[in-house]
Amino acid sequence: xxxxxxxxxxxxxxxxxxxxxxxxxxxxxxxxxxxxxxxxxxxxxxxxxxxxxxxxxxxxxxxxxxxxxxxxxxxxxxxxxxxxxxxxxxxxxxxxxxxxxxxxxxxxxxxxxxxxxxxxxxxxxxxxxxxxxxxxxxxxxxxxxxxxxxxxxxxxxxxxxxxxxxxxxxxxxxxxxxxxxxxxxxxxxxxxxxxxxxxxxxxxxxxxxxxxxxxxxxxxxxxxxxxxx
Numbered sequence: 655x656x657x658x659x660x661x662x663x664x665x666x667x668x669x670x671x672x673x674x675x676x677x678x679x680x681x682x683x684x685x686x687x688x689x690x691x692x693x694x695x696x697x698x699x700x701x702x703x704x705x706x707x708x709x710x711x712x713x714x715x716x717x718x719x720x721x722x723x724x725x726x727x728x729x730x731x732x733x734x735x736x737x738x739x740x741x742x743x744x745x746x747x748x749x750x751x752x753x754x755x756x757x758x759x760x761x762x763x764x765x766x767x768x769x770x771x772x773x774x775x776x777x778x779x780x781x782x783x784x785x786x787x788x789x790x791x792x793x794x795x796x797x798x799x800x801x802x803x804x805x806x807x808x809x810x811x812x813x814x815x816x817x818x819x820x821x822x823x824x825x826x827x828x829x830x831x832x833x834x835x836x837x838x839x840x841x842x843x844x845x846x847x848x849x850x851x852x853x854x855x856x857x858x859x860x861x862x863x864x865x866x867x868x869x870x871x872x873x874x875x876x877x878x879x880x881x882x883x
Contacts, residue, residue, distance in 0.1 A: 657702040658682040662692040675760035689713035708734035723749040749810045804862045819879035828876040
């Protein structure tokens, strides 16, 4: 199936350049200029990924990303003239998958799109939990994970980390591997960030079942989710 990319960009010249590069690589492209139209297209066009400009005429791209994340886990690639590290990190924390500053190379945008789609189609993007006796239920569309029937209040990256573990119970994931699968821009994160997120995930799991610790720590190796229940 051909992947369909939604470009949300109000400058036609920039949108045309990106669209041409994506079509050359075999992607289908849908283009709009406003956040309102983007939300409408997202729910009716089978969008695989969004290339989102931060500076739109009707809404800030960060706010639009926040709105999208209320109902969809579709990958988002920010495109912006703002290059401050704080803006970049804010965008990623809001739920974007990557961040390309202007001016940019169309080939770089295509490469980033390809990398994001590869990861989301083979890693944490798959929502089925292995086995029928697991206490976890993953709802990818709503970005929710239930644990023993209780919906967990997870941040964007907590959701992704836990989803990776649920997908492969028993497999040991190193810190570096989790960074590669969960963070599209690992360099934007501080050292030990995986450990910090894992600590908060465990705390939220304990709130539901204080007597169970489903996450295993393998010293010097990484983390895994228990296989049997």
